[in-house]
Amino acid sequence: MNDTKASAQSADIAEQTERLARLTNRAMIASAQMQGHAVKQASGSEYALMDAGTLAKAYGTFWTDMMTDPGKLMDIQQTVGTEMMAAWQSMFGLSSDVPVKDKRFKDQSWSDDPIARSYRDVFLAFDRAANGLLDRLPDGSKDHMRVSFYTRQMISALSPSNYLMTNPVARKELMESRGESLLAGLENLLTDLERGDGRLDIATNDDTAFEVGVDLATTKGQVVFQNDLMQLIQYDPTTEKVNRRPLLLMPPWMNKFYVLDLRPGNSFIQWLVDQG
Structure with a gap:
C-alpha cells in the first residue's frame, strides 16, 4: 500500500516537473515579447498606457502644491505614524483587533496569523493615510486627477493579498494542492500574455462558449x-x-x-x- 502511494506521489512530482519546464519555456518567450513592447513604448513607436513625461509632470505639480502647505503634510505624516504604531501593536497582541471590512482580507487566516495580520494592518494603515492625502487634493486639476488615479493603482498593487509569500490563503492553497494552485496561476498568466502577444490581455469570458456564425453574429x-x-x-x-x-x-x-x-x-x- 505504501509502495503504491509512493509511486503515485513520484508520478505526480514527475508530471509537475515536466509541466513546470514547459511553463518556463513559455515564460521565456513571453518575457522577450514584453521586453520588445517596452523598448517600442520607450522609443515612442508604440502606444503606451502610461506616459512617463506626463506622469512626472503631474507628480511634480502635486509635490509643489504640497510644499506650499507644509502643515497639511505634517498632519498626514502624524496620522501615518499613529496608524503604523497601532498596526505594530496589533501584531504583538497589544491592542484589540479592529474589524476589517476590506474584502481582500475577509478570510479568518489574516487575523489568526500574526505575521499576516501585521502585513495587513501596516498596508491598510498606509492605504488610509495615502487616500486621506489624495482626498485633500483640490478638484478639477488634470494633474491631480492623474496623481490620484495612478497612486491608488500603485497602492492596490502593493497589497499583501497579491503576493504568495504574504498571503496566508494562497500559501494554504499551495500546500493543500501540492503546488497545483501555483502552476495553474502561472499557466493563466502566461495564457493572458500569449493572447496579447506580450501584453497582459486578461480574458473576461470563455472563448469556447460561443462560435461566430453559429450562436453569435449569425446575420449574413x-x-x-x-x-x-x-x-x-x-x-x-x-x-x-x-x-x-x-x-x-x-x-x-x-x-x-x-x-x-x-x-x-x-x-x-x-x-x-x-x-x-
Whole structure:
C-alpha cells in the first residue's frame, strides 16, 4: 500500500516537473515579447498606457502644491505614524483587533496569523493615510486627477493579498494542492500574455462558449472595409426592396460590440435587415 502511494506521489512530482519546464519555456518567450513592447513604448513607436513625461509632470505639480502647505503634510505624516504604531501593536497582541471590512482580507487566516495580520494592518494603515492625502487634493486639476488615479493603482498593487509569500490563503492553497494552485496561476498568466502577444490581455469570458456564425453574429454579411480599430460590415438584404439610404450602426466598442447581433430570433441587426 505504501509502495503504491509512493509511486503515485513520484508520478505526480514527475508530471509537475515536466509541466513546470514547459511553463518556463513559455515564460521565456513571453518575457522577450514584453521586453520588445517596452523598448517600442520607450522609443515612442508604440502606444503606451502610461506616459512617463506626463506622469512626472503631474507628480511634480502635486509635490509643489504640497510644499506650499507644509502643515497639511505634517498632519498626514502624524496620522501615518499613529496608524503604523497601532498596526505594530496589533501584531504583538497589544491592542484589540479592529474589524476589517476590506474584502481582500475577509478570510479568518489574516487575523489568526500574526505575521499576516501585521502585513495587513501596516498596508491598510498606509492605504488610509495615502487616500486621506489624495482626498485633500483640490478638484478639477488634470494633474491631480492623474496623481490620484495612478497612486491608488500603485497602492492596490502593493497589497499583501497579491503576493504568495504574504498571503496566508494562497500559501494554504499551495500546500493543500501540492503546488497545483501555483502552476495553474502561472499557466493563466502566461495564457493572458500569449493572447496579447506580450501584453497582459486578461480574458473576461470563455472563448469556447460561443462560435461566430453559429450562436453569435449569425446575420449574413461581408466586411467591406477594415482598419486597426474597426470593421465595416454590409449585411445581405433579405427583402426584394431596401431603403435607398443605408442605416449606419455603431455598437459599443468595449466588449459589447456583439450585443446587437446575438443569435437567430434575438438579433436587432437581423430584424433591421428584415425590415428592408
